[in-house]
Amino acid sequence: xxxxxxxIKKLRKEVKExxxxxxxxxxxxxxxxxxxxxxxxSDMSNTNEVLSKEYLEYxxxxxCGKHTHEVDYDYLGNGTNHLGCELKLEMGEKN
Numbered sequence: 412x413x414x415x416x417x418x419i420k421k422l423r424k425e426v427k428e429x430x431x432x433x434x435x436x437x438x439x440x441x442x443x444x445x446x447x448x449x450x451x452x453s454d455m456s457n458t459n460e461v462l463s464k465e466y467l468e469y470x471x472x473x474x475c476g477k478h479t480h481e482v483d484y485d486y487l488g489n490g491t492n493h494l495g496c497e498l499k500l501e502m503g504e505k506n
Contacts, residue, residue, distance in 0.1 A: 441469045472496050 426446050444466035470480035474496035479487060488497030 440465050444469065474500060 423446060426442055444463040447463050447466075467478050467480065470478055470491050472479050472492045473490070474492055477493070479491050479493060482493065486494045488494040
């Protein structure tokens, strides 16, 4: 087994352990989506990233409705919102 597959298997096991601890339904759905994505990604012949509906719903900005799953953490505001959207909202409230 390649090192990458070993690491994927290890990560999958750790995520499942975290999932068992979670009590919040949204968090459980998010972790399940992550597990599904890791499972889909373990097929090395499929190089396309497979993103589940639940995963994309979690990584969506509340203000503009666009996905934030590919946004660097430095550019995220509150939760999974774009920092720019948060700042625009704040500036609008102040003016």
